[in-house]
Each structure stands twice: as C-alpha cells, then as structure tokens.
Amino acid sequence: MTESTDQPNITDESNQDLLQDGVNDHESNNSNTNALSPIPFQALSKHYPKLNAFSSFIGWAIILVIMFVVDLLVDKINLHFLVLPGLLFFSLLSGVVGYFSAKACGYYQDEFDIYFKQGLWWKKQVALNFSRIQHIDISHGPLERRYQMATIKFFTAGGATSDLRISGLPNSQAEQIRADILRYAKENIINDELTVFEDDSSQPTVHSESSEIIESKLEDSASEGENTTRGNKND
Amino acid sequence: MTEQTKQFGVQEWQRLSPMSIVFFIGKFVTHLIKDSLPSLAPVAIVIFNSENKVWITSLIAIAAVVLLLGGSFLQYWYFKFKIEGEKLLVNDGVFKKNHRIIQFDRIQNINILQPLYFKPFQLVNLQVETAGAKGNEADLAGIPSKLAEYLREHVMQAKQHAKLNVANTGDTEADHPPELIAEASMRDLVNYGMSSNGIFWFFVLIAPIFSMTDEIIEKWITKEDINYLADLFGGGIAGNIVLALSAILLTLTLMFSFSILGAILRYYKYQLTINSKEHGQVKPLAKQTLKRSSGLLTSYQESLKLQKIQAFISQSNFIGRWLKVENITLGQVSSGQNTPKNRASLFVVPARTSEQSSQLKSQLMEAVPESIETVGIDKRYVYKTLALKLFLPSLIICTIIYLNVNQLVIFAVPVLISLIFLPLVLRRWRAYQFGMKKGYARFERGLFGFRHVTFPLFKVQKVEVIQSPLQRRRDLATLKVYLASNKIQMQYIPMKTAQQWMAVIVEQIQQTKKAWY
Numbered sequence: 001m002t003e004s005t006d007q008p009n010i011t012d013e014s015n016q017d018l019l020q021d022g023v024n025d026h027e028s029n030n031s032n033t034n035a036l037s038p039i040p041f042q043a044l045s046k047h048y049p050k051l052n053a054f055s056s057f058i059g060w061a062i063i064l065v066i067m068f069v070v071d072l073l074v075d076k077i078n079l080h081f082l083v084l085p086g087l088l089f090f091s092l093l094s095g096v097v098g099y100f101s102a103k104a105c106g107y108y109q110d111e112f113d114i115y116f117k118q119g120l121w122w123k124k125q126v127a128l129n130f131s132r133i134q135h136i137d138i139s140h141g142p143l144e145r146r147y148q149m150a151t152i153k154f155f156t157a158g159g160a161t162s163d164l165r166i167s168g169l170p171n172s173q174a175e176q177i178r179a180d181i182l183r184y185a186k187e188n189i190i191n192d193e194l195t196v197f198e199d200d201s202s203q204p205t206v207h208s209e210s211s212e213i214i215e216s217k218l219e220d221s222a223s224e225g226e227n228t229t230r231g232n233k234n235d
Numbered sequence: 236m237t238e239q240t241k242q243f244g245v246q247e248w249q250r251l252s253p254m255s256i257v258f259f260i261g262k263f264v265t266h267l268i269k270d271s272l273p274s275l276a277p278v279a280i281v282i283f284n285s286e287n288k289v290w291i292t293s294l295i296a297i298a299a300v301v302l303l304l305g306g307s308f309l310q311y312w313y314f315k316f317k318i319e320g321e322k323l324l325v326n327d328g329v330f331k332k333n334h335r336i337i338q339f340d341r342i343q344n345i346n347i348l349q350p351l352y353f354k355p356f357q358l359v360n361l362q363v364e365t366a367g368a369k370g371n372e373a374d375l376a377g378i379p380s381k382l383a384e385y386l387r388e389h390v391m392q393a394k395q396h397a398k399l400n401v402a403n404t405g406d407t408e409a410d411h412p413p414e415l416i417a418e419a420s421m422r423d424l425v426n427y428g429m430s431s432n433g434i435f436w437f438f439v440l441i442a443p444i445f446s447m448t449d450e451i452i453e454k455w456i457t458k459e460d461i462n463y464l465a466d467l468f469g470g471g472i473a474g475n476i477v478l479a480l481s482a483i484l485l486t487l488t489l490m491f492s493f494s495i496l497g498a499i500l501r502y503y504k505y506q507l508t509i510n511s512k513e514h515g516q517v518k519p520l521a522k523q524t525l526k527r528s529s530g531l532l533t534s535y536q537e538s539l540k541l542q543k544i545q546a547f548i549s550q551s552n553f554i555g556r557w558l559k560v561e562n563i564t565l566g567q568v569s570s571g572q573n574t575p576k577n578r579a580s581l582f583v584v585p586a587r588t589s590e591q592s593s594q595l596k597s598q599l600m601e602a603v604p605e606s607i608e609t610v611g612i613d614k615r616y617v618y619k620t621l622a623l624k625l626f627l628p629s630l631i632i633c634t635i636i637y638l639n640v641n642q643l644v645i646f647a648v649p650v651l652i653s654l655i656f657l658p659l660v661l662r663r664w665r666a667y668q669f670g671m672k673k674g675y676a677r678f679e680r681g682l683f684g685f686r687h688v689t690f691p692l693f694k695v696q697k698v699e700v701i702q703s704p705l706q707r708r709r710d711l712a713t714l715k716v717y718l719a720s721n722k723i724q725m726q727y728i729p730m731k732t733a734q735q736w737m738a739v740i741v742e743q744i745q746q747t748k749k750a751w752y
Contacts, residue, residue: 112745123707125700127737129744132696132751156696157568157719157752164697 041106047147048168049102056098060091130184150174248315255377259307325373345387347536359383419505427585428495430555437493503531520601545720546690553683560586566720607677609670616727669725693747700733
C-alpha cells in the first residue's frame, strides 16, 4: 500500500498521470476525457428566477404577517420596533438571493448523463449517469403549473444524499429528459433497475404521447426479460 | 415449481414455528427498551402515587405479561409466508396488515441466524435483505434450518437464472468445496474488539440506561462516599487524582471488555469462504459468492456476491495501528443510515494484517492494482482548519470572557490553542491522500487511526464538485463521490483535478458495461 508522503504536493502533471492511468486502461477515446472543456450548461425556465424569488420571499413574509397580526391584536405582546422592519428586510433579501441563485442554476444533458450546477457562493456541479438512476419523479407545484414548469427528482441507490433534484425545468424539457432516460433504459437493459412513476396526485399531468409509448414498450421488454424492473418497496 | 418446493409445502401459505413467539417477545422487549422507555414514565407515576403500591404493581405486571404474550401470539398467528414462482410473499401485522411481495432478483442478501433458543429445535431465522429497505425486508424467524438453506439456494439460483441465464447443471457445493480465505482466532477477535469503534458504541448503548439511572446514582453516591473513596486512596489532592484516574481506567476497561465481548459474541469461529470454482474451472469474479459464518450464542451465516461489493474499506483506530491490524468492511448497497442495526449487518472481516488485507482485496476485486499511488491535498486545508475551526471559535469565546473579566492576557488562549493543535491538524492533513489507477480509486484519511477506501470508479452513483468562497480564491474545490454504500470526499484539491476526476468517473461509468450491482 502506498505510504503517506511527508510532504504532500500536488502537481498537475502527477495528477494527469494518475488520471490517464485510470482512463487508458479502458481504451477510451471519448471526447469527455477532456475535463477542462467546460460543460455547456443550459439555463432553466425563464420564469424560474422570479418564481424562486417569490417562494423565498413568501416564506419570510408569512412570518412577517403573523407577527404583524399578533402585534396588532394581542395586547400583551409588544414587539420591538425593529422586528417587523427586520423581517421585511429579510423577506426582500431572501427574495433577491432566491432570484440570483435560481439564475445561477443550470443543467446539461448528453446521451448518457445529466449534469447540474447550482450555488451563488458555494458552487456545486453534479454529474449523474442515466444507468445509475433507480427511478425518476416529476412533480408540478401549483405555481410551477401556472408557468408550465416541473421539478424532476432522480433517485439513485444509496440513500437520500445521493439523489438529485432539479427544480424549474420547462415542462417539455422534463418530459424530454424522462423520455431520454426511458429510451436509455430500454436500450441498456443490462442493469435492469429502472422504474418510473409519477408523483402527481395533486393534479392531472401533461403526458407526452411518446413517453407513454416508450413506457409501455419498456414494460413489455421488462416482462420479457423476466421481471427486470425494480418494484417500489411496498408493492 | 420444483419438487423440493412442494416437499417443504412452501407453495401454500405457511406459518412459522410456534417457537417464533419467543422471537416476537424478544423483538417487542428490545423495541421497548431501545425506543419507548421514557413513555413508560406515566406508569411509574401511577404506581408511585397509588395508595396500594403492591396491588397496582402486580396488576400492571400481569397486564403487561398478558399483553406481551397475547401480542406475540397474535403476531405469530398472522405471520404467513409462501413462495409463488420467483417471489416470496409475506403477510403479517395484527392491526395494520402488511402484504409484502419480494421478488427474488431484488434480494440482496439472505442471512441465516440461529439464536440460542432456536438451536434445540433445529430452527433458524432467515433474514431477507433488499437494497432499498432500512432494515431487513423480511424476517422469517422460526423456520426449519433445512427449509432456510433450501430457500437460500433456491433464491440465489433463481437470481442467477434471471440475471445471467445460466443453466442449472446441478453443480453443487459438494463437487467444489468452498475455499477458506479468512478466519479469525480468539486473539484476532480481541484485536478486533480493541481496534474497532465498538468501544464507542459502549456509550451509545449505556446512554439510555444512564439517563434512567442517574437519579438513583445521585442518591446512592453522595459527596461523602466520594470523599471516603478519596481517603482510601490516601486523601487530599493526591487521593482525588488517584480516584479520578482509577475511574477513567475502570471506564476504559469496561469499554474494552464490552467491545471485545461484543466481537466474540458476533464473530466467534469466524470463517470467510469463497466458492470460486465451477466444473473444475475458476468462475469469473463477478459470479463468485462469499460466505461468512460466525457467532457464539447466535450463529450467523451470511452470503454476498462479489459483484455486489461497492467498496473495500480498511480501517483501524490508534490501538489497531499499534497492534498492526486493520478491519475490513465490504461496502454494500445501503440506505445510507448509520444506525446500529445497519452496522450490525455490515460485512466485516476482522483483524487483518496489512498483507492479508491487500491479498484479500485482490481476491475480491477484479484486476485491482496492487498499489495505487496517491497525492495529498493543498496546505490551505491547514490554514482553514486552524483559522475557522480553532482560532475563530476560541477567539469568540475569549472575547465573551474578556468582556466579563477584563484581562487582556486571555487573548493568548486562541493563539495557544491553535499552536497546540497544529501538529494534529498537520497530521490529519498529511493523512488525506487520494489517487486513481486502472479504473480504481483510493481515498485515505485518518488522524490516530486510518480509513482507506478502494473502489472501482464505474460503481460510482453520483459525483459532485463543490467550491466554497474561500476555495474559489485559490481555485481549489471539494470532490464528493457517492457510492451506493457510502459517500467519500476529498477537500482542498485543485479545481482542475476535481473536474478531471469527475470527467474520468463519468467516462468509466459510460464505458464499463458491467452491472454495478
């Protein structure tokens, strides 16, 4: 086993070598090896920033209203004169932060993977391969419905921390991603681990016809392959 | 449906053995002690405030026993199972009915346990684990051991058929006895007890008991008692110091005895075998199965397909380092919770030397490189830890103290604390190492002990690169790798490196057409 060196040093070359070691072994000449070509992230729905700003604002605003009503109606409680303006400030601030953090989000999808980035100060980039997705969940909140947006959640094995959630996607994009993942699953029934169900108890969903066809095809091929789908836990 | 399935009658709904009532009683009592002791407080208040304490206590005791026996009987009565095609069907629940259908190809592990009270009756507890469930998906407690073994073989075979389309050739274990690859002597178990973190689980376990009894302890052990003991040790300051030291020593002894006892109970007669051959030829690694048998009072038999191993984790604490042993955990798909129950089902290989460990690794992981060269992380980790985790918090506390005592000298404390901890921070910084080679990666960390994780890159579930505002100024980043078994991260590495890792992992996943699970 490798011994810890007394003075760890990072040189780009050494890491390059290690990485190349890892790659060469699998006779790759995939374009993705070039790590430094930036991922061409796409923006989410154009309505998402204002929606996110509103929902961040409303959280504080509800507290503000409750405090205001209590202050007004209950004689015994007299809030410090700074409390209400302070809350108003926080509501507005979180609205602004919500707006810009939504703007900072982006996603990119290629043939096999979905990428997602987020964060204003703590920036995060995530990569998730289609073959690691256990099931996906598309939901539409009331506001999202109004602007034809969707939240898509990808569940992977290994607990809640390894899931990925993308809010503010245009409906058509979310449907497209789902269709792509289903198509991928159909083509690669090697892992046989994909089920898709939709969490839309609240309202009717816009089902794109193509995805339904693919879904039924997937089911067909799954039953041929002797129960290749993973059921959900309490089936 | 095979002849044997008919022979055991499992194609019809079956009850467990009536002995399972004992299991249900045990389960209920453990649940009560672990989770609901505080909710019994009202009962204690009722007893305490009643006039006729004896009468009310016996009434409550009788009610409890009747409830326990009745409840356990009903649980036994409503628990039924059968096998239908390639599915295990389990119905249970007295008021809330559960109907579970477990498809064989979803089953991750089948473990066979034989608690002491089942031994005279040749009964066992068959535990079915699936990847998604928090605990066991189903416990068939109280079925004949022959049926359990038949079920295990049947399920494992059925899985192979479904996944790999391998025809059953009637090749049995008798033709190719499994090869023993690891066992643990009593000495190994003692080493494991000392070098695993079982010593800390001691506190987790005693915490509920302690919170219950601290009032009693307060009443029993008065200041006079302590003074008396201190006098016994010679009195005065020296006596008190000796007393404190002996108390620490006693706690340590208890901790270690507890941990060693736990290790012996769980891993007594530990044997790890592998069935690597079929028709006289070595099977591909992915098709080989590990079997582990151990246990003093309860015998455990567990099996694990090599293909399902997500990571090879070798770790040790400072005692293990001194004893030159490490304990190996084979990472499997988990629901991510670090609960005692999840820990109990971990696939552990206790007390290996570092040579044994690397030998085991090459036996269990396909084409794993003998060694993976690693590099360290950026030295800004040291600055950040010193500044944000040591200096700043102590500065804040000292400022608050200063406002009260008005002594400038107090501001030397943050500097002193940072200096005192500097060697530890440096040691931790040096221990952070990472590297990849030939499709495998290795992450190391540690302080007094160590934890080394080796995993095939293509088994990664998700990769994240995170950059905090502090890291952005130096173009550093944190790389987080989510495996189905655990999450590992490396902080303060160059952003470029982190992105390269992400790209390589993404590519490995795309190009490796092997099943990750």
